Amino acid sequence: MNTLTDRFRPLTGHRLFWPALVLVVMLAANTVYRPGFLSVEVKEGHLYGTPVDILRLSAPLILVALGMTLVIATGGIDLSVGSLCAISGAIACLHISEASDQNSLSTVFTALALAFGVALVLGAWNGLLVAVIGIQPIIATLILMVAGRGLAQLITEGQIITINSGPYRAIGLGHVLTLPLAIIIAVAAALLVAALTRRTALGLIVESVGGNAEASRLAGIRSGRIVFLVYVVSAACAAIAGFMMTANVSSADGNAAGLWIELDAILAVVIGGTSLAGGRFSLGGTILGALIIQTLTTTVYAMNIDPQTSLLFKAVVVIAVCLIQSPAFRARVSRRRGATTPRPTTRQPEKEQVSA
Amino acid sequence: MSSASSTTARAWRPSLARRHVPVLATLALLLVMYAVGVSQYRAFSNVQVVFNVFIDNGFLLVVAVGMTFVILTGGIDLSVGSVVAMTAMVSASLLQSGLPAALVLVVALLIGPTLGFLMGCAIHFFDIQPFIATLAGMFFARGMCTFISDASIPITDGFWTTMSQERIGDPRGNFVSISVLIALAVVLVAAYVLTYTRFGRNVYAVGGNSQSALLMGLPVGRTRIAVYTVSGLCSAIGGILLSFYTLSGAPLIAVGMELDVIAAVVIGGTVLTGGSGYVFGTVLGVLVLGVIQTLITFDGSLNSWWTRIVIGGLLFAFILLQRLIGIRFK
Amino acid sequence: GNSDTGGDSGGDDKLVLGFSQVGAESGWRTANTTSIKEAAAAAGIELKFDDAQQKQENQIKAIRNFIQQKVDVIAFSPVVESGWDTVLKEAKDAGIPVILTDRAVDSADKTLYKTFLGSDFVKEGRLAGEWLVEQTKGASGPVNIVELQGTTGSAPANDRKEGFAKAIAANPNLKIVASQSGDFKRADGKQVMEQFLKANPDIDVLFAHNDDMGLGALEAITAAGKVPGKDITIITIDAVKDGMQALADGKFNFIAECSPLLGPQLMELAKKVEAGEEVPARIETEETTFTQEQAKAALPSRKY
Amino acid sequence: MTGSRPVLTMTGISKTFPGVRALHDVDFRLFAGEVHALMGENGAGKSTLIKALTGVYEIDEGTITLDGEQVAFSGPMQAAAHGVSTVYQEVNLCPNLSVAENVFIGREPRRLGVIRWGETRRRARELLARLDLDIDVTALLGTYSLAVQQMVAIARAIDVRARVLILDEPTSSLDADEAAQLFRVMRQLRDEGLGILFVTHFLDQVYGIADRITVLRNGTLVGEYRTEELPQFSLVEKMIGKELDVLERLDEQPRRVVSSRADATALVDTAELGRKGAVAPFTLRIHAGEVVGLAGLLGSGRTEVARLLFGADRADHGQIRVDGGKAPLRNPVQAIDRGIGFCSENRRAEGIVPDLSVRENMMLAMQAARGWLRPIPRRRQDELVDRYVQALSIRPANPDLPVRNLSGGNQQKVLLARWLITEPRLLILDEPTRGIDVGAKAEIQKLVVELSDGGMAVLFISAELEEVLRLSHRVAVMRDRTMVAQLTNDDTLDADRVMRTIASGTHRKEVQR
Ligand SMILES: Nc1ncnc2c1ncn2[C@@H]1O[C@H](COP(=O)(O)OP(=O)(O)OP(=O)(O)O)[C@@H](O)[C@H]1O
Numbered sequence A: 001m002n003t004l005t006d007r008f009r010p011l012t013g014h015r016l017f018w019p020a021l022v023l024v025v026m027l028a029a030n031t032v033y034r035p036g037f038l039s040v041e042v043k044e045g046h047l048y049g050t051p052v053d054i055l056r057l058s059a060p061l062i063l064v065a066l067g068m069t070l071v072i073a074t075g076g077i078d079l080s081v082g083s084l085c086a087i088s089g090a091i092a093c094l095h096i097s098e099a100s101d102q103n104s105l106s107t108v109f110t111a112l113a114l115a116f117g118v119a120l121v122l123g124a125w126n127g128l129l130v131a132v133i134g135i136q137p138i139i140a141t142l143i144l145m146v147a148g149r150g151l152a153q154l155i156t157e158g159q160i161i162t163i164n165s166g167p168y169r170a171i172g173l174g175h176v177l178t179l180p181l182a183i184i185i186a187v188a189a190a191l192l193v194a195a196l197t198r199r200t201a202l203g204l205i206v207e208s209v210g211g212n213a214e215a216s217r218l219a220g221i222r223s224g225r226i227v228f229l230v231y232v233v234s235a236a237c238a239a240i241a242g243f244m245m246t247a248n249v250s251s252a253d254g255n256a257a258g259l260w261i262e263l264d265a266i267l268a269v270v271i272g273g274t275s276l277a278g279g280r281f282s283l284g285g286t287i288l289g290a291l292i293i294q295t296l297t298t299t300v301y302a303m304n305i306d307p308q309t310s311l312l313f314k315a316v317v318v319i320a321v322c323l324i325q326s327p328a329f330r331a332r333v334s335r336r337r338g339a340t341t342p343r344p345t346t347r348q349p350e351k352e353q354v355s356a
Numbered sequence B: 001m002s003s004a005s006s007t008t009a010r011a012w013r014p015s016l017a018r019r020h021v022p023v024l025a026t027l028a029l030l031l032v033m034y035a036v037g038v039s040q041y042r043a044f045s046n047v048q049v050v051f052n053v054f055i056d057n058g059f060l061l062v063v064a065v066g067m068t069f070v071i072l073t074g075g076i077d078l079s080v081g082s083v084v085a086m087t088a089m090v091s092a093s094l095l096q097s098g099l100p101a102a103l104v105l106v107v108a109l110l111i112g113p114t115l116g117f118l119m120g121c122a123i124h125f126f127d128i129q130p131f132i133a134t135l136a137g138m139f140f141a142r143g144m145c146t147f148i149s150d151a152s153i154p155i156t157d158g159f160w161t162t163m164s165q166e167r168i169g170d171p172r173g174n175f176v177s178i179s180v181l182i183a184l185a186v187v188l189v190a191a192y193v194l195t196y197t198r199f200g201r202n203v204y205a206v207g208g209n210s211q212s213a214l215l216m217g218l219p220v221g222r223t224r225i226a227v228y229t230v231s232g233l234c235s236a237i238g239g240i241l242l243s244f245y246t247l248s249g250a251p252l253i254a255v256g257m258e259l260d261v262i263a264a265v266v267i268g269g270t271v272l273t274g275g276s277g278y279v280f281g282t283v284l285g286v287l288v289l290g291v292i293q294t295l296i297t298f299d300g301s302l303n304s305w306w307t308r309i310v311i312g313g314l315l316f317a318f319i320l321l322q323r324l325i326g327i328r329f330k
Numbered sequence C: 001g002n003s004d005t006g007g008d009s010g011g012d013d014k015l016v017l018g019f020s021q022v023g024a025e026s027g028w029r030t031a032n033t034t035s036i037k038e039a040a041a042a043a044g045i046e047l048k049f050d051d052a053q054q055k056q057e058n059q060i061k062a063i064r065n066f067i068q069q070k071v072d073v074i075a076f077s078p079v080v081e082s083g084w085d086t087v088l089k090e091a092k093d094a095g096i097p098v099i100l101t102d103r104a105v106d107s108a109d110k111t112l113y114k115t116f117l118g119s120d121f122v123k124e125g126r127l128a129g130e131w132l133v134e135q136t137k138g139a140s141g142p143v144n145i146v147e148l149q150g151t152t153g154s155a156p157a158n159d160r161k162e163g164f165a166k167a168i169a170a171n172p173n174l175k176i177v178a179s180q181s182g183d184f185k186r187a188d189g190k191q192v193m194e195q196f197l198k199a200n201p202d203i204d205v206l207f208a209h210n211d212d213m214g215l216g217a218l219e220a221i222t223a224a225g226k227v228p229g230k231d232i233t234i235i236t237i238d239a240v241k242d243g244m245q246a247l248a249d250g251k252f253n254f255i256a257e258c259s260p261l262l263g264p265q266l267m268e269l270a271k272k273v274e275a276g277e278e279v280p281a282r283i284e285t286e287e288t289t290f291t292q293e294q295a296k297a298a299l300p301s302r303k304y
Numbered sequence D: 001m002t003g004s005r006p007v008l009t010m011t012g013i014s015k016t017f018p019g020v021r022a023l024h025d026v027d028f029r030l031f032a033g034e035v036h037a038l039m040g041e042n043g044a045g046k047s048t049l050i051k052a053l054t055g056v057y058e059i060d061e062g063t064i065t066l067d068g069e070q071v072a073f074s075g076p077m078q079a080a081a082h083g084v085s086t087v088y089q090e091v092n093l094c095p096n097l098s099v100a101e102n103v104f105i106g107r108e109p110r111r112l113g114v115i116r117w118g119e120t121r122r123r124a125r126e127l128l129a130r131l132d133l134d135i136d137v138t139a140l141l142g143t144y145s146l147a148v149q150q151m152v153a154i155a156r157a158i159d160v161r162a163r164v165l166i167l168d169e170p171t172s173s174l175d176a177d178e179a180a181q182l183f184r185v186m187r188q189l190r191d192e193g194l195g196i197l198f199v200t201h202f203l204d205q206v207y208g209i210a211d212r213i214t215v216l217r218n219g220t221l222v223g224e225y226r227t228e229e230l231p232q233f234s235l236v237e238k239m240i241g242k243e244l245d246v247l248e249r250l251d252e253q254p255r256r257v258v259s260s261r262a263d264a265t266a267l268v269d270t271a272e273l274g275r276k277g278a279v280a281p282f283t284l285r286i287h288a289g290e291v292v293g294l295a296g297l298l299g300s301g302r303t304e305v306a307r308l309l310f311g312a313d314r315a316d317h318g319q320i321r322v323d324g325g326k327a328p329l330r331n332p333v334q335a336i337d338r339g340i341g342f343c344s345e346n347r348r349a350e351g352i353v354p355d356l357s358v359r360e361n362m363m364l365a366m367q368a369a370r371g372w373l374r375p376i377p378r379r380r381q382d383e384l385v386d387r388y389v390q391a392l393s394i395r396p397a398n399p400d401l402p403v404r405n406l407s408g409g410n411q412q413k414v415l416l417a418r419w420l421i422t423e424p425r426l427l428i429l430d431e432p433t434r435g436i437d438v439g440a441k442a443e444i445q446k447l448v449v450e451l452s453d454g455g456m457a458v459l460f461i462s463a464e465l466e467e468v469l470r471l472s473h474r475v476a477v478m479r480d481r482t483m484v485a486q487l488t489n490d491d492t493l494d495a496d497r498v499m500r501t502i503a504s505g506t507h508r509k510e511v512q513r
């Protein structure tokens, strides 16, 4: 192979190198288009600027994608996360809207606990269908994806519930130490999931179940429980994401909240280098993937790309991101550029002695 | 060794039945569901109701057949809904600009397979996961739709109108549309291809274990690319049928159709990991979705959210029963 | 056979109306549904309601099933304009009259449906634009407008955009500096507005194709440290409750109404059509516009 | 055959995987009408050489000529088209297709492009009959045992009109009769002028059939020899690159210790344990420190017995006692809790987790037993992993490689290590020495002896009767999914007697009661 690529192997060989590069390129392109793109200023005691927007807006996606990563690592998929976002947001907003004092902290906490609890139950439902009854994950979660939207609308009665609650709003828009609270929550969740999987043996067990379920069973892993657990975790992540989304606009829209976020989340996971076939997963990759997707969305708005072409643009970027990450593609490109003789037929003059 | 012959007879029956259990379970449950409809709702027993299920789901059926090929290899094709829409849009806009119907048909039928072919190549040569490659395809095709026009384009062409409004029926007034016949033809061809051609068998082999298939000297790459092309072709045919059905091209039509299609294929007993399933099962899967929808319309008392909840509930009941029956027979 | 099943179904001589709704994609739509359901109950009409979940295919299926059930009148709000001829022909052959609500279809054959009942989206856009022209009559410098469009390609988005653009052409100072789709949703409206604000330092006017996007944009404007209704004039369409509240609070400046309450009108029409009476080919819902003062007055009596 | 030009020559073949040099400047030639054995330890590069030949791997350097013509196959399909027919190590067939299809897929008899199913089945039956296998060819391949699958793979390979036939460890899951049948067919093919490349770890098979031997060691060529000129002893020395003392010591001391613990409480005690369609109810006691061998023909139900004892399948008859107490083993977790370990014969489907590293694969069972909340400290992991990498000489000795990159034999060792780490009281080994080279096989046998001396009970399943006899205190004999006898391994017991027990069904009942 060629020496240049060899020299950079340690860097380019890192699994997160290519997604990170893509992100950097996208940000650079934006900056070229609008020099102020990356500028961040302090406004009214907190950071203000497009990069902050990207981080804040990607927080819900990061959360959903974190849960999705675990689900995908077990070889499953969770289509119901969008509906779960809508349900949890709707329950929380409904509870707050009915309270006499929307700004009271206890009201908000009850609302969150209530919604979170319901989300856990629904996650357990998904887990039950997949792990106990043995329904294929895509179908098992499709049920809740369809019915869950209905539930969310049932809760809001098809209306948009608008609330006026300072504490709740803070989940989406609040700031702590100049940083948006949403980012802090997402980072905390990421650290928690990372600790849960990498500081314990959970990660290994999840990867093992996803890599070879039968072998794991015979090694004494209760794969059923693990599979069940990841759907609950995914639902929990989706619930928090739902709070953020609804808090961001201070209203719950059963129909629109979290619509198609499952596709974005899956996309983020895969861009981050986790295979849909299950097995090895990378949380860092997932976060990068989510950032790439949000940057993409923001780019469309920031460059004022015609809505008619924005999907075409998205298609091009997605395929480019994946191609650049594909070792097969890079091998092909570098081969074309490099040696013209694909198979050198000359023998090495000196044989190396190999110790037995 | 000779002692093994005693196992010969034993292996035969159960394995044959077991292979067909999912499909048979689906069939039985479908009939039960239909019976419930007949007993609950006035006019449900009309033959035309059954015909309508076919008329209304002909395009879905064709697309699901294509998806069956893809899922049998263990892949997935998310682009189908958008390709259907794109085909309809392209047809509508070409017809609007005055091209002859025959030419439009050819062009429209070429686009889908071409996109499918490209996605297949990306998947095979560059190891891009099917989910992602076809998701990009989905974005692309949907983007093309709105690019062509952001409003729906009516079709007034004589050929299209005939195909749309021609009724083939019995003297008592029951009828099906030409699209239904086309869809059934596609089903038969697909079933035939899967059972009686090398390509069809390779599809199963690749789905069973693509690594093994490669070592067995099967054209894995070609097969893989071909199934996405087939799926693209089916989506294109589905798109044409949809344009017959609605006599227009609309940029946002068939949004989310890929999920319906995947659901139909899986309900029909095809396993998502690939290697096992039948086109006939897919037909049943499509009918299940069609009957669920018909039941809900006939009921006519559900509001929007209850509609969704009930669809989800029926889907659940159906899959649960199917699963339980499957377990019992194993 | 089907010929003998349906005919005697009218044992009770209640009028049966099959109604296919677009979906429940917004508060507006839900109010529309509620209005229709309540009006049907009040008028003693048996309603067969079907929700198409924003899919044209589903609506066509529903209409087919209505025909099978031999309802007396079919009404529907088409998801898109084109593509209804085949199924409408089947309805016509079965002798069932059809009423369109809220959105129109583009069939060349006008005999396929009896009448259209709904709003004029172009007019709504125009009213919004005319108000703005009126307000900015004295302005000497350029007035920068950003526009939050509805769902790309949908009839309301296209028509409102068109009506507004035509109206503001009257004043060359008025200029649309950016226009993006916010998909009729709050979250999207907010996200798009955030970028508008960063890309265009001096925005004078926001025109949003519905209240929800306007409400989302409000948040973005506040977060950017500007005062909505003062620094940026906000014009929207619909007049749902939350929008009216914002208007009354002085955060919005003007709303052109688009009323969802066409249930009673629809029931009346259905009865007339069933009785074979002549009805006008197009009936518009009664609508108005609101300024901040009018909103304060109207708010207590708003139904949705 | 010597005078003729080789049908296949490979010169200067090198192949490097990330971190491993699998082949370095290897030459190989194959003549028409010979059986050529390719020998070497696990990981020596045999499979890699074969895959390099058929184009599965792209080689870094070297040339391949077939019939004097330089070739570079793009993959097995092209290789097969050029008359190179291959059975790869580990069964590489499609379990979801019927047996007949697996034999013929890709070259089904057709008329006008339409597959003739009747003809396909008929010819598949014929072909399998040639290998003395009479099974239902319409049943799914996956419903048959590994051995049958292996035979099907061979049937598939010998049908082709090939010039070169490559068999990578085809006999590893076959019993003696099966192997003999295969050799008959191989000889016949050789006499028809085929060049056959044959990989195996069974030395007597090599001497039984091979005309010529090429030895690889650590990815390099040691040399090419005529079989009759290379004594078995020096072959082994060439393979492992050192004197073979371990092997001999074992051979000299056949363990035939009479178990005298029949009165003590058995560690595991089954009473009429059985499962419909799998194994007829059987009664078996295993004591601590005892090695019980399971003998029987292929498909006789040995694996099923093992799975029942481990709770991998649920028994529907009888009961099981551990330490004298009733212990329903409904799943592997319960078995592991009671100190039972099970090393499956099907390492690819039921053993390794290919994406995970050697270390992770080794730690899996122990970690599962501890629960996910108590991760094993890295230090302890290193300690254990290092110990077993050494003890089992796992190569490459890098525990962070994905296990999928290891050679077949080394994967097997990793699995063995997985269970040894958990220090079970009863270890069930289903074909633990399959596909393992002589040196390692001896190590494993030695290990079994040591373990049982240390008080561990072992249930030892192997297709090699000699091995079973050498290690076991007692031998349970299976036939037709029934345990027909339990023989104490005293001086009177030899392979012949076991075979006779298998063959005669007469005193089955007496023995059992
Ligand atoms: N795909 C791969 N990626 C990385 N390393 C590999 C790969 N395949 C094989 N190797 C390495 O190449 C070396 C040779 O392996 P190979 O499979 O050829 O051994 P073998 O002689 O067939 O052994 P066995 O008798 O155990 O089957 C081993 O060290 C193995 O770890």
Ligand SMILES: Nc1ncnc2c1ncn2[C@@H]1O[C@H](COP(=O)(O)OP(=O)(O)OP(=O)(O)O)[C@@H](O)[C@H]1O
Pocket: B001, B004, B005, B007, B008, B011, D133, D134, D135, D143, D144, D145, D146, D147, D148, D173, D296, D297, D298, D299, D300, D301, D302, D303, D304, D345, D463
């Ligand atoms: N010769 C044969 N003919 C038909 N079926 C066979 C034959 N050999 C094995 N089988 C199938 O193999 C399965 C049982 O194999 P099992 O794994 O129990 O055997 P085993 O004694 O462990 O043999 P081994 O491990 O050596 O393959 C049965 O399902 C049986 O149908």
Ligand SMILES: [Mg+2]
Pocket: D046, D047, D048, D089, D168, D407, D408, D409
């Ligand atoms: Mg090997």
Ligand SMILES: [Mg+2]
Pocket: D145, D302, D303, D304, D345, D430
């Ligand atoms: Mg076995």
